[in-house]
Amino acid sequence: MGKLPILLLSIALVLTEAGPRFDCYPEPNGATQQACEARGCVWSQDNSGKNAPWCYFKDGVGYNLDSQSGSTYNLRKNNGPGNPWGGDFTEIKLTTKTIGNVLNVKVGVDGRYEPPVDFPRSSIPSSDSLTLETSSGNDFFSFGVVRQSSNRKLFDTSIGGLIFSDKFIQIATYLPSENMYGWGENTHQSLRHDFTKYLTWAMLARDQPPNSGSLDTMNLYGVHPYYIVVEPDGKAHGVLIVNSNAQEVTTAPGPSLIYRTIGGNLDMYFFPGPSPEEVTRQYLAFVGKPFLPAYWALGYQLSRYGYKGLAEMKTRIQAVRDAGIPIDIGVADIDYMQRYKDFTTGDDWSGFSDYMKDMHSWGMKLILIFDPAIEATYPSFQRAISANAKFIEWENKDQVQQDIQNLYPMAKDTKIMLGVVWPDNHVAFPDFLDSTNNTQNWWIQEFVNYQSQVPFDGIWIDMNEPSNFGTNQNHPWYFDSDDHPNDAPLFCPTNGSSAWEMPPYKTHAVWRFGDASSSAFLASNTLCMVGLQDAGNQRFYNVKNIYGLTESVHTQKALFKSTGKRGAVVSRSTFPSSGRYAGHWLGDNTARWEDLRTSVIGAQEFNLFGIPYVGSDVCGFIGTTNEELCLRWQQMGAFHSFFRNHNTIGAPAQDPAIWPSVAAATKQANLFRYQYLPYLFSLHFLASMNGGTVIRPVFFEFPTDEETFDLGYEFLWGSQILVAPVVYQGATSVDVYLPTDRWYSLFDWQYGSIVPPGYATVSAPTTSRIPVFVRGMSIIPRQTPSTTTTATRLNPFELLIAPCEMGRGKGSLYWDDGETIVNDFDSHDYHQFDFKYNTTDSGATLAITHSRKSSKISLPTLDIIEIFNYPKPPNFRSFTINGQPVNINVQKSTYSGITKTLYISTPGLIDLTYADSIALRWNNAGSAPGADGAKLKALESNRYDFEA
Ligand SMILES: *[C@@H]1O[C@H](CO)[C@@H](O)[C@H](O)[C@H]1NC(C)=O
Ligand SMILES: *[C@@H]1O[C@H](CO)[C@@H](O)[C@H](O)[C@H]1NC(C)=O
Ligand SMILES: *[C@@H]1O[C@H](CO)[C@@H](O)[C@H](O)[C@H]1NC(C)=O
Helix, strand or coil: CCCHHHHHHHHHHHHHHCCCCCECCCCCCCCCHHHHHHCCCEECCCCCCCCCCCEECCCCCCEEEEEEECCEEEEEECCCCCCCCCCECCEEEEEEEEECCEEEEEEECCCCCCCCCCCCCCCCCCCCCEEEEEECCCCCCEEEEEECCCCCEEEEHHHCCCEEECCEEEEEEECCCCCEEEEECCCCCCCCCCCCCCEEEEECCCCCCCCCCCCCCCCCCCCEEEEEEECCCCCEEEEEECCCCCEEEEEECCCEEEEEECCCCEEEEEECCCCHHHHHHHHHHHHCCCCCCCHHHHCCEEEECCCCCHHHHHHHHHHHHHCCCCCCEEEECHHHCECCECCCCCHHHCCHHHHHHHHHHCCCEEEEEECCCEECCCHHHHHHHHCCCCECECCCHHHCCHHHHCCCCCCCCCCECCECCCCCCCEECECCCCCCCHHHHHHHHHHHHHHCCCCCCEEEECCCCCCCCCCCCCCCHHHHCCCCCCCCCCCCCCCCCCCCCCCCCCCHHHHCCCCHHHCCCCCCCCCCCCCEECCCCEEHHHHHHHHHHHHHHHHHHHHHHHHCCCCCEEECCCCCCHHHCCEEECCCCECCHHHHHHHHHHHHHHHHCCCCCEECEECCCECCCCHHHHHHHHHHHCCCCCCEECCCCCCCCCCHHHCHHHHHHHHHHHHHHHHHHHHHHHHHHHHHHHCCCCEECHHHCCCCCHHHCCCCCCEEECCCEEECCCCCCCCCEEEEEECCCCEEECCCCCCCCEECCEEEEEECCCCCCCCEEEECEEEEEEECCCCCHHHHCCCCEEEEEECCCCCEEEEEEEECCCCCCCCCCCCCCCEEEEEEEEEECCEEEEEEEEEECCCCCCCCCEEEEEECCCCCCECCCCCEECCEECCCCCCCCEEECCCCEEEEEEEEEECCCCCCEEEEEEEECCCCCCCCCCCCCCCCCCCCCCCC
């Protein structure tokens, strides 16, 4: 008897640990025991705090192996439960193949929809490989993906739950660890996913501002069915599911995940790593490597929505310039247009092109916003119709809302699906999948025409989920606004038989916003799912999530053709491979500390997704920011590739010149950024050429150090610089974790000195730079900063050498003209320099190899070399370059025995093109400081901190 309670307890434990539960009643309002059991599912309350569904599938859902032929497994629905959302396919197939060391496992049915995305599908070598294992235990077929070197199962569907019906598809797996990163686009409050409870993340491109105030699993602007897992031994793998339908993923205790989609097939690609950065490189070889932004695009950008006219934009940009804050880019939101119509200029913006000439003469650039939707009234639309360009259409004429169509003579007899966005009248949405190319050619030509009037340099594409206002709403919000209050909203056929608008399983992308009675539909905020593209070959239901991607592809072409330069495109909606064409900003955030924090995580995630030109709206978009928040956001944003202060209409101005403290902090942060841009640019160059991240989570470099697994608020620039921003109100210090290695402070606090690894609280007052550290074994290329990148690029180069414990360092510099379009890197004109440094007791050597040469691109000289932890005073008279003596300017050069920093500064010290191999050598002066006339003085910690 005494043993019984223990036995019961262990049974209870087994029951709660079993799982996961596959949700059988995800719809809002309605799961009752009766409704659940009517679906043939199990009802069992769960109060464990794990948020487990109370209505879940019975065991044994799945398929059996019918036959196998080579790498094709023919599967047949087993006798287990069916699903409530449509008839299960009786026969499906699993096929497998390898692309290099990438394993592809495809589950589905031939002839079903596949996303029309032009992935390169290349592979790069890996030291590891993956194999497929299959099993027929548990009354159903399952498969595992096994890492060869460790025999670990990375994917394991023996958990059950495989379902394949026309519009409800589900696959589930156990995971080898809880260290999972990625999936998107969602607002993640931690970098690492949380497997302590069931969480379902919706994925459907939606015009939806992030909510950082609390845990919220709703879907935002883009879709990324991709994740990375770090396994218990520190090896990492990635998984991509090529599927563009409305979809979702549930992370669940186990750890396990359940993926569901409502169309297409399960076309899965497994990337073996084994390091996280290798996973990213393999992923990007497959989906496409990121574009290289123009050099100026790494400069600081000032934007806002709600400029009353050009005069106000001029005033704010001038205020920032007058404050001595480095700035490269002015950005105009939809205000510049005439009543929000693309390719037009508003009345309050006359003189825009003259102002552009002024900006260009200051070395500045202009980025303009364009929305995809084209008003059905004006010359751009007229030209589209004449050019036989296509727009998203209704399937047949009797679906057309004639009351809307009849208002527009040019659209009257067409099936064009007209919606409502910012312009006064109804709008049409260009069909970027048009295989005749008429649409794309017209789109490109509109940019060419407009650029000849207003010479913009970069393009910002917004609203491309695509967003549509008021779909299916009797009283949309704009009825109560001054702009177009009378435009009839788009209504999608949600009653009757529309399988496209009302699929049996609507996904959490709908349910998160309510149910049908609260007008939550797949079409909410967008066009009708029944819509067609590419002459009826593509259904909007399937291709909606790639609208932003397809617009990006052709907008990048438009930028190239209209400017003749590579510039930069940024897009709100993204999909795997978007990074080839565009960057991304993290959307319409709110001016809150929570949003500053999630943006630090979001930028790391988009680097995983292959979109490294990413950042947030600095100081916050929605709402009123405040001095401290804006200051801290400027300081953090200075370390994001896309660095733009942006603000919404009606909110008080928030450019850094508004507050003296913010102006000073921004100037300081921007000067640091501009000084280190050669390194940031080299990282982008490498990511573009070879694939990879620019901003990197800390665990990428330290995957066996579990302390790094959830450091969401720290991040790396490449492998060599670690940034720990201030993200909490009132904080004047930061709790930093430095993984085991050599680190040096690169900020005001103990600049240049060694910081021991581990946890530390470091000083970070608002008047100081935020904590930045450089890793030992580094050589970082820099440049003396100026107030634009244009001017900075003419200044001398510098090297920062941060040696490892053995007194060595290495690094590289990639340098091109900053604006030529990169067709391919083999023929692209650029310089590459590789640096190596070593030191012994008697002296040191810096070796420079000119690994790739350009005859056309001239280079500033290398004038400054700063070396941390230099052991003893050098003999400044002993310097030689390739054996020839060289004079060091001893007035400007210093060695501090206290900080052990050697600072060598001599105008024209090294002409980098002087020889293919350059060796700068010198001897040390022996132990007596000053013996050789070397001028010793304490190094100022902060050479470019010009502020008072
Ligand atoms: C459309 O453009 C693509 C990409 O440039 C090209 O490959 C294709 O042949 C073009 N199609 C037509 C019908 O011209
Ligand atoms: C279906 O919806 C349309 C538009 O939303 C409406 O006009 C029509 O009356 C509805 N039909 C039925 C049978 O409810
Ligand atoms: C230091 O670097 C130079 C140039 O690369 C090389 O010739 C020399 O052997 C190196 N010395 C040590 C101790 O590694």
